[in-house]
Amino acid sequence: MNPITVILFIxxxxxxxxxxxxxxxxxxxxxxxxxxxxxxxWYLVAFGMIxxxxxxxxxxxxxxxxxxxxxxYMQMVMGYFLGYAIIATVLMxxxxxxxxxxxxxxxxxxxxxxxxxxxxxxxxxxxxIGAAFRLFLVAQVLQSIVFDHIYxxxxxxxxxxxxxxxxxxxxxxxxFKGGIKTIVWTDSLQTLFxxxxxxxxxxxxxxxxxxxxxxxYTEVKNSDYSQVFFFDDWNDKxxxxxxxxxxxxxxxxxxGLDQDMMQKNLSCANIKDGQKNMFSFxxxxxxxxFVFLVLGALLFIYxxxxxxxxxxxxxxxxxxxxxQHLSIVAGIFFVLGLVAAAYSxxxxxxxxxxxxxxxxxxNIKNKEExxxxxxxxxxxxxxxxxxxxxxxxxxxxxxxxxxxDIFKAAGYTYGPLLGLYxxxxxxxRKVRDGLVPVICIVSPVICYxxxxxxxxxxxxxxxxxxxxxxxxxxTFFGLFLISLPNxxxxx
Numbered sequence: 246m247n248p249i250t251v252i253l254f255i256x257x258x259x260x261x262x263x264x265x266x267x268x269x270x271x272x273x274x275x276x277x278x279x280x281x282x283x284x285x286x287w288y289l290v291a292f293g294m295i296x297x298x299x300x301x302x303x304x305x306x307x308x309x310x311x312x313x314x315x316x317x318y319m320q321m322v323m324g325y326f327l328g329y330a331i332i333a334t335v336l337m338x339x340x341x342x343x344x345x346x347x348x349x350x351x352x353x354x355x356x357x358x359x360x361x362x363x364x365x366x367x368x369x370x371x372x373x374i375g376a377a378f379r380l381f382l383v384a385q386v387l388q389s390i391v392f393d394h395i396y397x398x399x400x401x402x403x404x405x406x407x408x409x410x411x412x413x414x415x416x417x418x419x420x421f422k423g424g425i426k427t428i429v430w431t432d433s434l435q436t437l438f439x440x441x442x443x444x445x446x447x448x449x450x451x452x453x454x455x456x457x458x459x460x461x462y463t464e465v466k467n468s469d470y471s472q473v474f475f476f477d478d479w480n481d482k483x484x485x486x487x488x489x490x491x492x493x494x495x496x497x498x499x500x501g502l503d504q505d506m507m508q509k510n511l512s513c514a515n516i517k518d519g520q521k522n523m524f525s526f527x528x529x530x531x532x533x534x535f536v537f538l539v540l541g542a543l544l545f546i547y548x549x550x551x552x553x554x555x556x557x558x559x560x561x562x563x564x565x566x567x568x569q570h571l572s573i574v575a576g577i578f579f580v581l582g583l584v585a586a587a588y589s590x591x592x593x594x595x596x597x598x599x600x601x602x603x604x605x606x607x608n609i610k611n612k613e614e615x616x617x618x619x620x621x622x623x624x625x626x627x628x629x630x631x632x633x634x635x636x637x638x639x640x641x642x643x644x645x646x647x648x649x650d651i652f653k654a655a656g657y658t659y660g661p662l663l664g665l666y667x668x669x670x671x672x673x674r675k676v677r678d679g680l681v682p683v684i685c686i687v688s689p690v691i692c693y694x695x696x697x698x699x700x701x702x703x704x705x706x707x708x709x710x711x712x713x714x715x716x717x718x719x720t721f722f723g724l725f726l727i728s729l730p731n732x733x734x735x736x
Contacts (some may be wrong), residue, residue, distance in 0.1 A: 248394045250573075251580050258438070258581055259415055262431050262588070266419035269427040285429045287518035290509050291526040293432030295533060296439050296589030298506070298526075303537055304439060304586040305382055309559035311541030315472040317483040321710070322534045324492025329527035331493075332501035333520045335670065340507065341516040347604040348507050355669040357678030363685050364665055365605035368504055369598060371658035375499075376594035377635035378654070383587035384409045384636065386564045390580070409636050412587070417629045420592045421622060428593050429512060435585035440533065442582020443540055446567055449575040450543045454550065461543075470542040482709035491710035498659035498713065502666055505597035591632075598628045653710070657692060660716025661685035668721050674728040684723035692716045 307318060340348055349368060353361030384405065392403035420427060451461050465471055475483040500506040513519040544562050547570075548555065556565055567579035602624045603609040609617055665685070668676075692715055696708045708715070 248391045251391050251577065252395075254577055254581060255584055258584060259419075261434070262419045265430050265434065266427045269430050285509070285512040285514075287513050287522040288525070289429055289433050290513060291522040291529070292436055293429055293589070294506065294509055294522070294526050295529055296432050296436030296586060298500070298530060299439065299533065299537075299586060299590075303534070304443075304583055305386060305563055306560045307534070307537045308541030308544050308563050309561070311470050311538055312545050312555075312559050312562075314483060315470050316538050316542075317473065317475055317488060318538060319473045319535060320475070320483075320485050320488035321492030321495070322531055324489040324494075325496040326527050326531060327489075328493040328496025329500065329523055331497055333523040336497075336501040336507075336666075337510060337519050337523065338516055339670075340511060341519065345511065347601055348502070348504055348511075349601070349605055352665060352669070356665070356676055356681060359678045360665065360676070360681040362605070363682045364662055365601055367658055367661050367685065368502075368601055371655065371662075372503065372505055372594055372598055372601075373631060373635055374654050374658065376591055376598070377632055377639050379590050379594075380409070380412060380587060380632065381636045381639050382560065383583055384412050385640070386561065386583060387412070387580075389561070390564055390568045405640060406637055409633055413591075413629050413633055416588055416592050416595060417625065420596055421625050428596060429509065431592065432509075432589045435589035438585035439582045439589070442578045442585070443536060445575055445578045446563075446571070446582075447536070447540055447543060449571045450540075450547050450566070453571065454543075454547060461539075464546060465539055465542045468542055468546055470545055480705050480707055482707050484709075487709050487711045491713060494663065494714050494717065495655060495659075495710060498663050498717075499655055502659065502662045503597075504601050505594050508597050508600060509593065595625070595628055595632070599625045602628065653712075656710055656713040656716060657689040660689055660692065660713050661720045663713065663717030664688065664720025664724060667717060668724045668728075672725075672728070674725070674730065676724050677727045677729070680727045681724070684720060684727065688716055688719040688723060691719055 310318065339351065343351060343354070345351060347365070349361055349365040352364040388403075388405050388408045392405075392408050395403050397403060419431065447461075451457075454464070456464055474485050475481060475488075476485050478484065510519045510522060513522060540563075544566055547553070547566060548562065551570065553566065553570065556562055564579065564583075568576040599621065603621050607620060607624070609620055612620060661684075665681075668674075692712050695702070695715070696712055699706050699708050
């Protein structure tokens with residue numbers, strides 16, 4: 246595929262995003278940037294959240310993951326639905342009742358200052374790592390299929406750091422003014438492009454394999470990749486119970502306790518619209534994830550039948566086949582889908598991180614009106630620079646599947662948030678606020694040590710993503726130990 250052709254399509258796609266940003270950011274103030282003025286349509290939010298939830302990681306890494314984990318990921322996706330139901334019926338009513346902009350201000354009302362800052366701090370850590378993982382993967386693919394073939398001079402091609410810088414700059418340009426008000430619209434467009442790209446890829450691969458719809462179903466079903474349920478070995482990371490409940494809790498923490506995802510929900514007009522958004526989003530997400538797994542199986546089947554050498558990282562299999570073995574139409578839509586997936590996740594992450602820093606740490610609401618917008622724009626730039634640095638660091642240490650790495654990181658960084666909210670909602674006891682940061686740091690450390698030595702300590706048992714549940718439970722238990730009896734707290 247001609248790199249110049251790809252760049253022209255990316256420029257055209259970006260111009261479309263800028264056009265949307267121009268119209269949606271008119272008259273935008275800080276309230277519109279942070280919460281969309283509570284005027285977002287629930288169905289638009291729901292559709293856009295699909296792209297933000299899936300991101301470039303699902304677009305690339307889930308199909309590549311099929312080779313080692315089959316369709317076991319669907320066990321987690323089924324658990325997601327339970328998690329989203331809890332979000333819609335427990336967390337969202339709380340957030341709307343308290344009229345929150347940053348969801349972590351709940352922790353200050355419930356526990357105190359240090360608990361609040363601890364919760365917001367863990368979100369910043371979690372979302373920075375998650376956003377960097379996602380952008381790294383996309384930048385890596387764009388580097389290999391486009392920028393490695395464009396030379397600045399002599400034999401020097403565009404370096405990876407420049408690819409990352411341009412990616413972040415483009416996202417910053419169309420989000421810096423409108424924020425959530427713009428993102429609700431751009432994410433919907435990007436979700437559409439991503440799903441079209443997946444559909445076209447499946448169509449072209451099926452055509453190459455001479456498979457109709459029934460043949461496609463039979464081929465995937467009879468392959469080595471289609472096993473969904475794993476019940477045999479309790480020690481296996483893919484065991485159904487582990488993955489189902491890990492999925493439920495991952496959904497709770499990575500959506501319900503995540504400022505990025507909840508900021509979109511809270512931009513709806515009221516709680517009923519927010520709940521419609523959550524339930525419709527969760528149902529569609531199950532179907533979409535299954536389609537990604539079908540695509541993954543087809544990629545491996547196609548590679549095996551055509552003698553294609555597997556890349557060192559299976560995350561790169563989709564890009565290899567789409568850009569080098571299918572038609573140019575499939576290749577172009579793959580790039581557009583990849584860019585759409587990357588932007589739909591990263592733009593909201595950049596906005597959410599900016600929101601959290603401004604509200605949770607800089608107390609922007611109490612600043613003079615003339616300083617609010619200046620401060621928010623400066624933070625927006627600094628967060629962009631932070632993501633740039635973290636991505637470059639991650640590029641030097643990543644060795645495995647990015648989606649697996651994201652869930653592993655989430656187990657350690659979101660666990661304290663899970664414990665804090667569970668304790669606050671289930672019990673009425675106060676805590677010694679000054680000790681909360683200690684509990685929230687010690688708990689992930691204990692989990693890490695247990696994970697490293699689990700096979701020796703627990704007769705061969707291997708922790709999977711359920712390390713998140715253990716982390717949350719340890720935080721909950723630690724909070725109970727430092728709580729004060731007989732002092733109920735109304736929330």
